[in-house]
Amino acid sequence: MRIGYDTGRGKLEVVAGVDLKVGREEILGLVGESGSGKTTLALAVLRILPEWGTVLGGRILFDGLDLLRMSEEEMRRIRGRRISMVFQDPYSSLNPTSRIRDHFLELYRAHYGHVDEKEVLEKAGTLLRIVGVPEEKLHDYPHQLSGGQRQRVAIALAIALKPELVILDEPTSSLDVLVEAQLMELFKDLRKRERISMVFITHNLGILSELADRIAVMYAGKIVGVSPTEKLFADPLHPYTRALIDSVPTIGSDELRTISGEPPDLRNPPKGCRFHPRCPFAMDVCRVAEPVMKDVGGREVACHLY
Amino acid sequence: MRVISTDEGRALVEAREVKVHYKVSTGLLETLLGRAKVVRAVDGVNLSIPRGGSVGLVGESGSGKTTLGRALLGLVELEGGSVLFDGTDISSLKGSALKAFRRRTQMVFQDPYTSLDPRMKIGHQVEEPLRVHGICGNKEERRQRVLEMLEKVGLVPAAEFYSRYPHQLSGGQRQRAAIARALVVGPEFLVADEPVSNLDVSARAQILRLLRDLRKEMNLTLLFITHDLAAAWSVCDRIDVMYLGRIVEEGAREEVLRDPLHPYTQALVSVTRDPKRRKGEGPKISGEVPSPMNVPQGCRFHPRCPFAMDICRIFVIRLVSVSLPIDDRA
Numbered sequence: 001m002r003i004g005y006d007t008g009r010g011k012l013e014v015v016a017g018v019d020l021k022v023g024r025e026e027i028l029g030l031v032g033e034s035g036s037g038k039t040t041l042a043l044a045v046l047r048i049l050p051e052w053g054t055v056l057g058g059r060i061l062f063d064g065l066d067l068l069r070m071s072e073e074e075m076r077r078i079r080g081r082r083i084s085m086v087f088q089d090p091y092s093s094l095n096p097t098s099r100i101r102d103h104f105l106e107l108y109r110a111h112y113g114h115v116d117e118k119e120v121l122e123k124a125g126t127l128l129r130i131v132g133v134p135e136e137k138l139h140d141y142p143h144q145l146s147g148g149q150r151q152r153v154a155i156a157l158a159i160a161l162k163p164e165l166v167i168l169d170e171p172t173s174s175l176d177v178l179v180e181a182q183l184m185e186l187f188k189d190l191r192k193r194e195r196i197s198m199v200f201i202t203h204n205l206g207i208l209s210e211l212a213d214r215i216a217v218m219y220a221g222k223i224v225g226v227s228p229t230e231k232l233f234a235d236p237l238h239p240y241t242r243a244l245i246d247s248v249p250t251i252g253s254d255e256l257r258t259i260s261g262e263p264p265d266l267r268n269p270p271k272g273c274r275f276h277p278r279c280p281f282a283m284d285v286c287r288v289a290e291p292v293m294k295d296v297g298g299r300e301v302a303c304h305l306y
Numbered sequence: 307m308r309v310i311s312t313d314e315g316r317a318l319v320e321a322r323e324v325k326v327h328y329k330v331s332t333g334l335l336e337t338l339l340g341r342a343k344v345v346r347a348v349d350g351v352n353l354s355i356p357r358g359g360s361v362g363l364v365g366e367s368g369s370g371k372t373t374l375g376r377a378l379l380g381l382v383e384l385e386g387g388s389v390l391f392d393g394t395d396i397s398s399l400k401g402s403a404l405k406a407f408r409r410r411t412q413m414v415f416q417d418p419y420t421s422l423d424p425r426m427k428i429g430h431q432v433e434e435p436l437r438v439h440g441i442c443g444n445k446e447e448r449r450q451r452v453l454e455m456l457e458k459v460g461l462v463p464a465a466e467f468y469s470r471y472p473h474q475l476s477g478g479q480r481q482r483a484a485i486a487r488a489l490v491v492g493p494e495f496l497v498a499d500e501p502v503s504n505l506d507v508s509a510r511a512q513i514l515r516l517l518r519d520l521r522k523e524m525n526l527t528l529l530f531i532t533h534d535l536a537a538a539w540s541v542c543d544r545i546d547v548m549y550l551g552r553i554v555e556e557g558a559r560e561e562v563l564r565d566p567l568h569p570y571t572q573a574l575v576s577v578t579r580d581p582k583r584r585k586g587e588g589p590k591i592s593g594e595v596p597s598p599m600n601v602p603q604g605c606r607f608h609p610r611c612p613f614a615m616d617i618c619r620i621f622v623i624r625l626v627s628v629s630l631p632i633d634d635r636a
Binding site: 146243 | 366367476477478479506507508509510511512514515518533534535536537539540563564573574575577578579580591592594595
């Protein structure tokens with residue numbers, strides 16, 4: 001996949017040649033700092049890129065369907081029903097002027113036309129129980145719910161139609177840590193119960209350690225490595241991944257390693273490996289040749305060290 | 307729970323039974339009838355920071371930590387209690403003494419995007435406090451001081467950053483500029499309110515390291531407000547845990563973060579994930595922080611506490627001092 005943004009101050013490639021697979025019932029963590037392209041990639045899957053974004057090349061295959069070639073009408077039937085998304089801010093996905101019940105009714109109507117109201121509300125009640133929101137909240141407006149409850153409702157809506165894939169974009173980043181911990185338990189629970197594939201986008205590597213099957217790390221529009229979760233934490237291969245893990249402060253340790261410098265300006269990305277100006281192991285080859293993805297002991301890594 | 311020992315030296319900043327209440331008018335009638343609701347943001351807090359010490363004030367949103375930070379700087383009106391700075395009650399400060407207090411105390415905010423003026427060059431923004439406080443007589447001296455400060459916070463080459471605008475800087479660089487502006491007047495006490503929460507992982511580590519270094523270099527007394535316990539560990543000697551307007555635990559960072567006593571602290575520590583190690587076990591806490599308009603009776607944490615007993619529902623508790631053998635911790 002290659003996706004470009006036209007910013008008015010220049011054109012940039014925010015997703016610059018990404019290959020990524022999500023298996024059935026797999027949870028894939030997609031990690032990167034802001035500007036790395038992870039959200040853009042997700043928006044492209046649902047074909048809801050902002051107007052300044054364009055797909056420059058590549059294909060998105062979902063269960064054999066070529067999503068980029070489908071009509072808008074066909075895509076509408078997929079969104080919400082087969083692929084759904086949960087955003088960082090549940091305020092942006094919930095309508096402040098309609099009750100929680102109406103959100104469910106609208107969703108079912110959009111996909112099934114005329115629906116039996118009683119039946120839908122019963123289903124909605126069950127869904128709220130699953131995500132841990134009191135059923136009577138169905139009759140409330142979003143502002144009457146706490147932040148955690150709003151996000152739980154957004155999750156209930158995302159899984160309501162039994163989609164095969166749910167994309168979660170920083171779903172816990174705006175919540176308090178104890179509420180985040182509760183939601184992570186909910187996701188673990190859902191994975192057992194619902195047999196869905198999930199893509200979990202976050203800048204917080206730590207929260208993925210117990211949830212994701214595999215983790216892909218993005219830097220400046222490229223995937224630098226994909227690895228089973230255990231291996232990634234035990235022995236990260238790519239210097240950027242290693243640095244990301246090391247730069248998280250930990251209780252009990254006074255070591256505070258930092259990655260020097262700043263992420264590159266994508267209008268003028270570094271030649272060769274995009275991480276080389278910040279990489280402590282950079283060699284001559286890193287400055288000229290772009291590393292290709294290699295298989296190293298069951299892991300994929302794009303780095304000249306391997 | 308533990309109480310701060312003061313044998314490390316006289317407190318530079320001290321809060322005594324500080325209360326900050328906000329009136330929230332729910333409607334004209336309620337206001338007229340004097341029934342406006344009250345948010346008890348800070349509700350009886352004692353805190354003491356010795357000169358050169360650094361306290362990490364941790365807790366979830368709505369715990370009152372930002373309000374307490376502002377109270378220590380005299381930026382909010384107190385409902386009760388007092389704040390002492392270098393031995394003087396700050397509510398008694400007037401005129402030049404007040405102005406000196408403003409110079410000796412500074413604040414850094416969470417969002418460097420809103421705390422910097424987008425239309426002003428970085429150099430001029432860092433210079434402004436020098437002019438306001440009449441430090442450094444002439445223009446050239448001020449410029450020199452600003453350049454030194456920019457260098458100190460890692461905005462190098464300083465001359466280049468001097469003439470840049472905020473939008474030309476990354477989030478981390480903007481926070482460095484905000485820190486330079488706060489420190490250029492040589493304050494003794496700095497309140498840093500969630501200074502790394504809006505930053506990416508790599509910029510976050512850089513700023514934490516900068517704060518830790520500057521603290522030592524400039525002998526700063528620091529109140530570091532954060533919801534990230536590991537970040538507090540990395541820059542502070544002591545930790546105060548706040549919940550719904552009150553301090554629930556305080557002590558040396560080793561005690562509070564490696565051997566927490568309060569169930570709330572235990573829960574916070576257990577969810578602070580360390581990517582290098584497995585998650586720790588801790589009590590499972592349900593629900594969310596209640597509104598400070600409706601503070602629970604008794605211990606404020608009891609509705610969410612898995613260990614709540616009858617007594618917790620009735621009696622308000624005070625901080626008690628608990629000492630444990632130090633050699634059990636390392």
